[in-house]
Amino acid sequence: MARVTKKPVTRTRRQTVHTKKIQRPARRVVVLVATRKGAWLFHGDAARKVWRVNGPHFLGHIINHLVLDPRDGRTLLAATKSGHLGPSIFRSTDRGRTWKEAAQPPAFAKVPEGEKGRAVDHTFWLTPCHANEPNAWYAGTSPQGLFRSDDGGDTWAPFSCINDDPQYREWMGSVQDGTPDGPKMHSIIVDPRDPAHLYFAMSGGGVHESVDGGQHFTPIVKGMEVVGGFDPANITFHDPHCVRLCPSNPDRLYQQNHCGIYRLDRPSIEWVRIGRNMPKRVGDIGFPMVVHPRDAETAWVFPMDGQSVWPRTSPEGKPAVFVTRNGGKRWQRLDNGMPESQAWWTVKRQAMTADARDPVGLYFGTTSGELWMSRDEGQRWICIARNLPEIYAVEAAELR
């Protein structure tokens, strides 16, 4: 287990004097951990070897997502609820020292008297909008709904074209069709070349694209498989678990789905099941999907057991990350440092991520409360925290 300190690590004067050239202070990685009972921030040193823990924030609150705004490097948004209370969004502009609640959290439109309307149970996913749209954010909720804020997360407006559209409501299904704690709108993606080009996915209801800033959306499910016996032409049967766009090639997306791992190269609209190339004993079922920040050929997955009753734990109790370095043609097992047996881990769809350093740091959190990382793109893994509550989401960011 890596060393975790309670105080920041400081450079000594002597170390500074012996530096040969003037260097800007390296940006430090912060790992944002959202759990069922609060949130924690793990601040790394320059080498990502020593981690200073900060937290808990919102102790006892359910935090589904905690995201740092990459446009200013200091604003945090947290999607919260508690066992008793309705959902909310909290915002910090001082790296988590203080938090302010949203004046108008995501909420569905009120329906006329006598009709049964939907109520947001929790906000599940937060995505900062395009770099040219400061203070704008997207949110995905459970039950599935899409929302946008243009004031830094203080007030949120629903996308009626999704949330109230009869066709989309049919594709979403009911709460009974969803994941155990509610169907999720997730993987809200903004094309870095075009703020009007968006994607989102629904845990029940497929992957969708908009080219007009969210006024209209179209499903993209061709090539995606569904559970045996069901019609893949029916959008509602498609269960994407996590979709990621490659920053170095925004025409390429990777997807971890209920039925395999896929790649999509635009302008094609047909997903290719690259998970067929995974070892048969392991399979290609899982929840998270992670892409390399600079190499669109490289992606990582965390396979889980999707046989019989869907244990959703590491196959055979032997956890491993798998990497492809050639767009999914071949996969390599990366488990150096992980337990060799009897480790029945579950990693949720938001609980695995990468930083932007070179070599890339990888991070994942388990539902048993362990936080793991690799400083070398998965070659060697270390545990940097144990005994946290059930981990729901892990994000890596760089503070300014």
Added chain:
Amino acid sequence: MKVMIPSPLISYTKTQEVKAAGATLAELLIDLDRQYPGLRFRVIDEQGQMRAHMRFFINREQVFNLAHPLRSNDTVYLVQALSGG
């Protein structure tokens, strides 16, 4: 009238006992939200329904109707009702 606040909501009111006005429970919650912005949405959803684990008592009687009338000498209790780990 007197309103007793459960611990999950004290981050809004800073105290367990507050004063609020209203001819009905619905109006009382609007007044509470005016005084303590954000409080109402944590206990009443966007469709005007009581959230699953919040309960409302007027004096010693549990009420389920937001239109329930109130008198100025009533005491209203907002109660959390949640079990499990």
